[in-house]
Amino acid sequence: MTVRYMVFAARNVKKLFRKVAVLSVLFLWSCRSGETHTGEDRHAADTVYVLPWEQLEVYMNAAPSPVQVATWLRQERVPFYKDMLHDPTLAGRYSGLQGAANLGIYLTDMAYAHATNHYQEAYEYLSAVNRLATLYGLGDIFSLERIKSLDKLQDNPDSMQKLLTQYYSEVQTRLSETGQQPMLRHMILGGWTESLHIILALLEKNASNQPLAEMILLQKGLTPLLIKLYSADTSLSPVSHQIVTQLEDMQEELNALPIGEGSPVPSTQVNKGVIQMKFQQKTSLTPEQIKRLKERLTSLRHFIMKV
Amino acid sequence: MKPLGYYLVLAGIVWAQSTCRQIVPICREKYMEDFSWDGRYWKAELYNGETTEIYYTFFRGLRYRLIPCGRSTTQAFPHLRIYNANRALVLDTRQQGDRSYWDLELSNTQLLIIELYYPTGEGCAALLIGHRSGETPEGWSAR
Numbered sequence: 001m002t003v004r005y006m007v008f009a010a011r012n013v014k015k016l017f018r019k020v021a022v023l024s025v026l027f028l029w030s031c032r033s034g035e036t037h038t039g040e041d042r043h044a045a046d047t048v049y050v051l052p053w054e055q056l057e058v059y060m061n062a063a064p065s066p067v068q069v070a071t072w073l074r075q076e077r078v079p080f081y082k083d084m085l086h087d088p089t090l091a092g093r094y095s096g097l098q099g100a101a102n103l104g105i106y107l108t109d110m111a112y113a114h115a116t117n118h119y120q121e122a123y124e125y126l127s128a129v130n131r132l133a134t135l136y137g138l139g140d141i142f143s144l145e146r147i148k149s150l151d152k153l154q155d156n157p158d159s160m161q162k163l164l165t166q167y168y169s170e171v172q173t174r175l176s177e178t179g180q181q182p183m184l185r186h187m188i189l190g191g192w193t194e195s196l197h198i199i200l201a202l203l204e205k206n207a208s209n210q211p212l213a214e215m216i217l218l219q220k221g222l223t224p225l226l227i228k229l230y231s232a233d234t235s236l237s238p239v240s241h242q243i244v245t246q247l248e249d250m251q252e253e254l255n256a257l258p259i260g261e262g263s264p265v266p267s268t269q270v271n272k273g274v275i276q277m278k279f280q281q282k283t284s285l286t287p288e289q290i291k292r293l294k295e296r297l298t299s300l301r302h303f304i305m306k307v
Numbered sequence: 308m309k310p311l312g313y314y315l316v317l318a319g320i321v322w323a324q325s326t327c328r329q330i331v332p333i334c335r336e337k338y339m340e341d342f343s344w345d346g347r348y349w350k351a352e353l354y355n356g357e358t359t360e361i362y363y364t365f366f367r368g369l370r371y372r373l374i375p376c377g378r379s380t381t382q383a384f385p386h387l388r389i390y391n392a393n394r395a396l397v398l399d400t401r402q403q404g405d406r407s408y409w410d411l412e413l414s415n416t417q418l419l420i421i422e423l424y425y426p427t428g429e430g431c432a433a434l435l436i437g438h439r440s441g442e443t444p445e446g447w448s449a450r
Binding site for chain 2: 057058059061062063064065067068071072075076158161162165166168169170171172173211214215218220221222225265266268270273274275276277278279
């Protein structure tokens with residue numbers, strides 16, 4: 001059972017509901033207190049307690065969507081490396097929260113393959129996505145008809161990217177509106193982890209790529225938000241506890257990175273409603289820094305992917 | 308039998324939620340144009356000078372459309388204060404006048420914090436963000 005906090009007109013009503021929600025958490029937690037968590041149910045659905053979604057949604061939307069990352073990677077003209085991606089044939093072995101996290105991973109791999117014009121591989125990931133999507137009532141979003149419509153757009157990457165954006169939007173809306181927010185949270189984590197994994201793998205091959213390095217440095221600000229996203233229920237969910245620990249390890253490594261040179265405040269121009277921000281910061285990472293970050297991230301990625 | 312107040316409060320909640328939800332598709336339809344919308348939006352009921360915060364990653368090379376949506380009880384436009392990740396204020400759109408949307412381009416990929424607020428009055432406000440491939444503005448290096 002999940003209770004989603006909504007926007008209410010009257011503030012006192014909101015407070016009243018909060019009290020009810022807190023009492024529900026305590027009641028449900030007391031019901032769960034006798035349960036034990038075995039290795040097998042580590043990734044079982046943890047939807048039996050209440051999370052303060054109104055607060056968590058702020059952090060949930062901070063990480064870029066897989067489609068947005070892929071659009072940017074296309075702009076950066078990065079190459080495609082299949083060997084660094086997840087195995088799409090494993091999709092049938094995931095379910096519950098782990099399935100949702102892997103859905104995020106496969107969506108990211110699919111978007112990356114599309115963005116680099118590797119349509120055969122993208123199709124393989126789309127099949128993996130379709131298989132997992134059916135578990136959460138999302139099967140129609142990645143139906144055969146829709147896959148065919150994507151196929152027709154192979155020579156029109158902009159339209160294809162727009163369609164993928166629409167599909168991702170539908171997934172988010174459906175998960176939110178069907179009370180599957182814990183699944184959405186895991187899907188976002190999976191997408192974030194895989195995006196970062198791809199960027200670090202690309203940096204391993206070309207450490208001097210400044211835009212990719214910039215993206216890594218950005219995680220200094222993003223990782224604390226993901227930690228907050230999962231800190232809300234560490235006492236209730238061993239999975240969340242494990243994820244927070246892994247993210248904190250990642251944060252420690254990120255904190256050790258130097259801040260880019262130059263002012264972090266941009267010069268800003270506004271002309272006819274167009275805001276242009278010019279940052280002067282220069283960023284670079286050494287191969288050793290990339291290796292250490294990748295080791296930390298791999299630990300989290302393996303935790304999500306482990307079958 | 309529940310008291311009348313219960314039904315009045317319930318009706319108020321339903322009304323506020325539907326009003327707040329209704330503005331999102333209207334703004335999307337009117338102002339998103341050829342920008343891709345990834346389905347995410349932020350909405351809040353803002354009272355007594357309250358603000359709501361949005362964390363968002365903006366990529367270099369893309370053009371973004373920020374659509375602050377809604378009107379306060381005094382018919383004021385919602386405005387945006389844009390901060391960098393270190394919370395240094397970069398821009399307050401109120402200084403630039405009222406607009407239905409703002410386009411944004413950055414020379415570097417950045418996590419920005421956007422504060423949505425009404426200069427006067429109160430009510431529901433929402434923010435939609437769309438993106439599309441952009442062109443590197445003049446004077447910005449194409450690395």
